[in-house]
Amino acid sequence: MLQDRIRLSSLLDKVMSPAEAALLIKDGMTVGMSGFTRAGDAKAVPLALAERARTEPLGITLITGASLGSGIDSVLTEAHVLKRRLPFQSDSVLRAAINRGEVMFIDQHLSETVELLRSNQMGPVDVAVIEAAAITREGGIVPTTSVGNSATFAILAEKVIIEINLGQQIDFEGIHDIYIPTRRPFREPIPVVSPDSRIGLPFIPIDPAKIAAIVVTNQQDSSAATTPPDDETRAIAGHLIEFLGSEVRKGRLTERLSPLQAGIGSIANAVLHGLIESPFHDMTMYSEVLQDSTFDLFDSGKLAFASGSSITLSAACQARVFPEIGRYKNRLILRPQEISNHPEVIRRLGIIAINTALEFDIYGNVNSTHVGGTHMMNGIGGSGDFARNAYLGIFVTKSLAKGGTISRVVPMVPHVDHNEHDVDVVVTEVGLADLRGLAPRERARVIIDNCIHANFRDLAEDYYREALKHGGQTPHKLAEAFTWYTRLEETGSMLPK
Template structure:
């Protein structure tokens, strides 16, 4: 039976000290999370585990008193990190999902969003993400599913039969949407360089943000591209409709776009709804090293906060603030490097928005991707191929793609460190 949302009394369901895990991104069960925050004072102290968050449900001024934990500070959860109430677990996305699957990490209460079956189908669907939330539910004391008829029913994302939800609650809001990040001339210039590195028939993985979106937008003239990615967005629909993405050359999942999480707008939701050409799979498949390595010509296209002269990548911390995550970056970088003909592309603007700080740096304090995994780095000024060369030559190539006004300082600092 599906209960109305106003019948849910979290004070009688959640115990003080519990860890409450909520669906992330566009799969956040907004009806449940909003009610959770509204009833927080009646519950007592508890911890909320969040993933990538794009709603304002947990804004610091609204959620005071709740402790937060996450694998990163993506989207609006970055405000929680700035407020000092977000405990970040620095781990690979694949490891996070494995920990919940095995019970090494546990949640007491799980709140998730599901889609009811369309005519001719059976069973609820996890809809917009097939992630660690479903795996955490296996070991949770209480699982509450928000049934959202406006959420798409997706292939590959069946609700696990071994742990049915304890309660089903009717949604009173459509799924959270995430519009494509806007990009400007700098990102467009980066995209042109990236396009030259992507052959027809390549299989794409890509991250979130303006730079990856720009890079994908520049691939409309390519043909027979495939997608095997942690996330997909609205730009993927553009590529499919233009005939650039067909998934025709993948050795398996031929003709099918593979993702773990769907982040986009109603247009994307309508595209994936009961569409057998799109499948939403768990990280044990999307982020699996052997699976990625078995796909030829993978192009992993990701951005970063900064890259140093040796090729080390920071995708987590800007200044003193945690604003990103390890996420699936290393999973896909290493998978692409193991792919026959595969390449890892780290694309980023050469400076911060105000131009004062170079994002090509002499050294970095936070290393997300080691220099031993460095491959291609792209800015608006060109491409640095870091394969098979020593550190001195790496520094020269990285300086060549830095902003011209910062090159002299980088060269001087590089000589001083030599």
């Protein structure tokens, strides 16, 4: 049985316990671990590390693809193992430690981390810990539900620990397409010309001599917590689908649309679900995370092909899809996140990118990361890779939060992740603002008219009127730009008493 998963027989004697494998990781090391949006993360070695940290000093720099599942970031944070963490996380315990300044968190565009490692601008990677479905006869590593940064971690690391997860379907083999850009200054074009372009190998090619330990696990990925569509998310989806329909009528898009990317979360998921009932057909996705909606679109016959870097599903969808993953195999590719998110490919394919904003301002600047301008939520993820280079950079959010005390459309965002140059369309349940080709004063008009909640509209009008007196390309009154935030802090609401 294990020989089906570890096919290079010389590696069978590398099988050991997680605790033994974890001994390869020493205090002060930089460790690259698999895992992207809870999918395909290393599940045993990190826990063994946390256990060891109870009795000896053990602090590491942890680099992953994106967020991990199974509360691993919580456990590692509580054990004080994490000194530095990049490029993304979505863990409440880690988040609190980051915001206390205890863990140094480097929030990066998800396509860029391996570029920095490869050029020796960060690193080196001492140890890689990679979950795999199998190791081939040649010593190639077959990933599981995500590729993330695993390929480059394994290639660059001094030593590699493999977690063979018997709980992951062996049928994932063949879904992955591992391509590593050639080294600059001799880099060739990345040959992806369509979401279904296969350009690499179905496994991560490394020297098997680097595989220093193999750990056997048997555990499903953490499932995604899905929130069912509600009136607001359905309204957002409705506005967006109507807009895409009008783009088709204007001859800018065909009914196949353009390859779709959707960020993680309930709004993006609701938008994609909305496409099931839309007039569009034979659609494709070129995204990072494939969620329930991808498989619902497949099953509805609307989706022809999906490329991503990970598959993150609800428990119900996991139970439905994973045992039958072979059935989807000819319509699916999982790529390194460097390729799924590569500016070159995104610009070439002409992607429609739909990402969730934490908030946006009346000029179309988007905050994706910092609550109140200061406290990290999760990180920018791939939203910058996609929005900057997309055919259409779309940001969605509900207009209100916290029972209506907070407006998600504000005079000035206190942290900018995507600026006016990169944001084409913003949508709330109130409506949609098409910002393309508009000057800032024109954008303020359509955003206030179309997107802000009625409860905050007069307040926004007041600010904008005062700002206009000050003049400029982008009128602001700096002394009052953040009064909605200071009021929130003082009174618990952005609304005046």
